[in-house]
Amino acid sequence: MKHLFYLILLLALAGSCAHHKAWELAPGIYVLDKNSPVETLADLRDRLPRNAVYVDRWATWCGPCLEEFTCYDSLRPFLEANGIDILYLNSDMDIEESLWLDFIKENKLYGYHVRLNTQLQRDLIDQKVFIPRIPQFMIMDSAGTVLNHQALKPCDGKDLQRQLSGILHLEGPEGRIGLAYPPGR
Numbered sequence: 001m002k003h004l005f006y007l008i009l010l011l012a013l014a015g016s017c018a019h020h021k022a023w024e025l026a027p028g029i030y031v032l033d034k035n036s037p038v039e040t041l042a043d044l045r046d047r048l049p050r051n052a053v054y055v056d057r058w059a060t061w062c063g064p065c066l067e068e069f070t071c072y073d074s075l076r077p078f079l080e081a082n083g084i085d086i087l088y089l090n091s092d093m094d095i096e097e098s099l100w101l102d103f104i105k106e107n108k109l110y111g112y113h114v115r116l117n118t119q120l121q122r123d124l125i126d127q128k129v130f131i132p133r134i135p136q137f138m139i140m141d142s143a144g145t146v147l148n149h150q151a152l153k154p155c156d157g158k159d160l161q162r163q164l165s166g167i168l169h170l171e172g173p174e175g176r177i178g179l180a181y182p183p184g185r
Contacts, residue, residue: 022047025101028110039119041127045144048087048112052168054079054151055138057089057116060103065135069107071154076110078161082170086111091134093117139167 023034032038032047058065072086079086088109090100093116104113114120124130129138129149137151147167152160164170 022112025113026105029104029108029113030111031101031113033114037117037119038114039117040123041120041129041144041146044087044114044120045140048144049085050142052082052084052142052164053087053112053138053140054084054164055087055089055136055140056154057091057134057136057138059091059134060095060100061092062134066107068135068154069109071157072109074157075154075160078164082164082168084164084168087140088113089116090114091116139164141168 021035022030022032025031032044038044038047056065056068058068060066076086078084088104088111090113092100100115121130127146129146130136131150135153136149137153138146139148139151140146148163151167152163154160156163
């Protein structure tokens, strides 16, 4: 019985130290770097669930970035049905945290959030997945490998669904569900 107690205690301690908890800003909106910065792609992967990830690198001042947000309502059911998480990687290095968090809530950016910092940017450059323009979209597999660092954007609609399905080897040419996008998307 004594050994069982120590085993349970050891497992509890190991579990509490292994992962950073995501901070829930609002229902369905999680900030991964609230308590400590994400400094590498590996660190980022360790803070995310073990799902494929569609990464959206954006900034509050970027008009094309904001335009893409309008297409997430159509894309989100496809991502959810196929077990793909959304990670918003914010590139506003000078914006106050409270303004960034308010922006996320106001725009209903459901998913995971991280702010790009110098160390993380350097690691993305070293990994050869950073491009110096935004918006930038990436596809990561469940192991954290960036499979495409110039992925299609949300407003590309069915073309993005086909790209995700092909790269991530999803069921069928359009994953588990094919969505009806507005004409032209």
